[in-house]
Amino acid sequence: MDARGVSRNDLQRYCAVLARQFPFALSLNSQARQAAADRAWAAISRFYEHCRLKIPGKKGYPQFQRDCRSVEYKTTGWKLEADGIHIRFTDGCGIGRLRLIGSRDIMTFPLSQIKRVRLLRRADGYSCQFAVAATRRVEHQPSGKQVGIDLGLRAFFTDSEGNTVAPPQYLRKAERRLKRLHRRLSKTQKRSAKRKKARQALSKAYLKVQRQREDFARKQANALVSSHDPLCLRSLADPPSRQEPSSGQEHF
Known part of the structure; x- marks a missing residue:
């Protein structure tokens, strides 16, 4: 190949x-x-x-x-039971019957609209994701406002009106706990039960920081899109460098 x-x-x-x-x-x-x-x-x-x-x-x-943390099925290899809270995987991997826990009622969608089923392993456990062919409509009230934003390091972004959003610095706030978990992991013996437990606690701490960052970025993006009509993002033709870019490299 x-x-x-x-x-x-x-x-x-x-x-x-x-x-x-x-x-x-x-x-x-x-x-x-x-x-x-x-x-x-x-x-x-x-x-x-x-x-x-x-x-x-x-x-x-x-x-x-x-290492691959997920496996994805299309339209075969799985079967959703009639109660809507159990799913059974029918291939030879031996996954078997799993119970779904969550607030989403997947049985409200026809089975023909479920195109993908993905099992994902993270530090805090396993999750089952469903890709559904559905039309999502979000009502947007025109505001007539125009804004341009510039992403930065000292500020999360600065808009054309001079407003800035400070970075949350989730990793900086979690550094003390992460260092303590790293020290606890380094003191354990390899291939021991305590090391496995310490590694899982460290992975959960990093996963929390990742989710906090993603949640903050999504909320800020949603607030900008819902409150403005045209949105311009400043970008560079070349990747960021230590030198100041020339005026010809900037565009909207």
Whole structure:
């Protein structure tokens, strides 16, 4: 497969070859293998696109992914039970029957609209994600306001009216706890139960910071979009550097 001219369809067909060679690939659902091939092709096509556009810096050469935290099923390999709170995976991986916990009632959507089911493993446990083909409508009241924003380091962003939003600095606030968890992890013995517990606590702390950052960014973006009609973002033609960009590099 490592040759010139390999396409997405070639990766899809190669999944059947791998299934005959490796038992763990054979036990996985065929469409789940195709979804994994699509994920690999996304990295390959992104590398080709960066080379074609001659993007400066590293082009993002596809690397081998040692650990994969998620598995994605399409329309087969899973079955949602009639009660709406249990899902059963029918391939040979042995996942079996799982109970769904959450506020979303997935049974309100027809099964024909559920296009993807993904099992995701994070530091705080497992989650089941459903990709549903549905039209989402968000009512927007025109305000007639125009604004431009400039992202920065000292301020999260500054708009054209002079208003600034201070960065929340979630990582800076969590540094003391993270350092303490790192010290606790370094004092444990490798391959011990205490080390596994300490590593999980450290992963949860980093996951909390990640979710805080994402939640803050989404709320700020939603506030800007809902309160303004046209929104302009200042960007640079070249990647950020230590030198001040010239006036010809800035555009909206």
